[in-house]
Amino acid sequence: MNNLGSEHNTPLPASERHHPTVLQILPSLNGGGVERGTIEMASALKEKGWVPIVVSSGGVMEQELKRMGVRHITLPVASKNPWIMRRNVGRLAQIVTEFDVDIIHARSRAPAWSAYATARKTRKHFVTTFHAAYTRGGLLKNYYNSVMLKGEKVIAISEFIAAHILENYNIDPGKIVTIPRGVDCRKFNPAAIxxxxxxxxxxxWSLPDDIPVVMLPGRLTRLKGHTTFIEALARLEHRNFLALMVGSTEGREAYTAELNSLIQQRGLEGKVQIKGHCDDMAGxxxxxxxxxxxxxxxxxFGRIAVEAQAMGRPVIATAHGGSMETIIDGETGWLVPVGDIDAMSAALAAALDMPVEAREAVAVQAREHVMSKYAIEKMCASTIGVYESLLADSD
Structure with a gap:
């Protein structure tokens, strides 16, 4: 008998057997936007009286599902090994049958291949979410990406992603549904902290009092632009500030050392600090x-920029991708050209020089902007609407 995890062996309660069941599948639950969106949707489904199931290879965020009473089943769905992916199909089909799953929702490419084959095998609805502008390459790479187009509905997390899909893939535009990512405005709320x-x-963090704090959240990877950030700060020679880079450094010791070396070379020791992972980003x-x-x-999408605005903080972001939609340039923040150190430095100076009245006005506008467009409730309701339309078509 296949080992499908201890959660899988728990009988489905009678109270759950006649409600729509949605299986979300993703590589792991170790933090990040895809993982957060999955958990938020699981919570919304449970609140609606539906049955959410999450399948992943596991991770630290499993505990959140457990606290909500949401079933998590551990499978090696992060693997790109064709043999493991093929074996996952049989295991997923067993889960779909046992728990009477109605909809399979894939949120990443490797597990999507197993999920798609399972959906075809079991004749269940299949939905995908395009979370990123996946890198294109040769025929093999493009074919690997193409599984995300095989959903009956393909959810794009921003207008940027929707445009990317249409520009790069042969797909019926009617299959694409744009549902921006959401942020929990109850959690990311200054009044709640x-x-x-x-x-x-x-x-x-041993922070001093009364010094302006500039924060760059996000895991320490080169793609986050830390070097541009440090170089821009170095141009603010005579300003008093403390800059914090907040994000996991695990497995990135060489890059962390490189950043610390650059900080030292630019004479920013003490003024620019790496703080590592934080469990309370709202705080x-x-x-x-x-x-x-x-x-x-x-x-x-750019979750950090939206969370910061929900907290009433002005944001400086590079002018590409989802940030072009989520930030109102000159009103809730500044958009600067990618890699433009001078432009970022000028924006940092403008932000630090904002008078109290202007800062308070930005705080109000930024939070209202997020609540009107990017509240988690809106994202969840729109996604459930996609599910309901599929179920209605199959009646």
């Missing part, structure tokens, strides 16, 4: 005066 949380983070953002997204490649 008590002083104790902020004080704890400030103490843990951390409360410590910031301006938030930066310096990505060197276009992001499908």
């Amino acid at each position: 008590n002083a104790e949380r902020v004080i704890k983070i400030a103490r843990d 951390a953002l409360m410590l910031s005066d301006v938030v930066v997204s310096a990505t060197t490649v276009p992001e499908g």
